[in-house]
Amino acid sequence: AILLLLSVVCFSTAKADFSFDCPTADDLNRYIDTKLRAEVTGPLAGKIQLYYRLLRAFDASKPTVLLINGGPGGDSSIIEGFQLTKLKDEVNFVSFDHRGLGCTRVMTKVIPFGNEMGLFGMSRAADDIEAIRKDLLGPTGQWFVYGVSYGTMLGQQYVTRFPGAV
Numbered sequence: 001a002i003l004l005l006l007s008v009v010c011f012s013t014a015k016a017d018f019s020f021d022c023p024t025a026d027d028l029n030r031y032i033d034t035k036l037r038a039e040v041t042g043p044l045a046g047k048i049q050l051y052y053r054l055l056r057a058f059d060a061s062k063p064t065v066l067l068i069n070g071g072p073g074g075d076s077s078i079i080e081g082f083q084l085t086k087l088k089d090e091v092n093f094v095s096f097d098h099r100g101l102g103c104t105r106v107m108t109k110v111i112p113f114g115n116e117m118g119l120f121g122m123s124r125a126a127d128d129i130e131a132i133r134k135d136l137l138g139p140t141g142q143w144f145v146y147g148v149s150y151g152t153m154l155g156q157q158y159v160t161r162f163p164g165a166v
Helices: 002-013 076-082 122-137 150-161
Strands: 029-035 047-054 064-068 092-096 144-147
Touching (some): 047 122, 064 076, 064 122, 064 150, 076 092, 092 122, 144 150
Parallel strands (some): 064 092
Antiparallel strands (some): 029 047, 047 092
């Protein structure tokens, strides 16, 4: 009981500030609106605004690598680890904020279908990745996928569902 009380006191007195300003859209910071439920048509599909970012201005002549962060709970900051690499000038690095994190925002009221599970799960995240690929590379563009920790599992889910994209 004392440990629980200490935990409550420590966490309740800490000031966590989860508010932050999202960058405006530009060559490196991009937003796309897509379906909350990719397989549903009409208003029940809902909308989500996905945020993704590039390390450098996009160059269509270079290969593109999608970086999928760990977590779940990581954000697009994984891209910063590639800032000092020699590859930074050789490839297009892309990362994104997962659903419910950072600058990715659900744009419509979430009304679950009955006992709908997984609205923020890996299958939906794979749909989001595909929407980002199509926005950046077009309907037939391909890229490499690099995941860390949870990102490796999400990468497998994505490659399994969209094998022609990699």
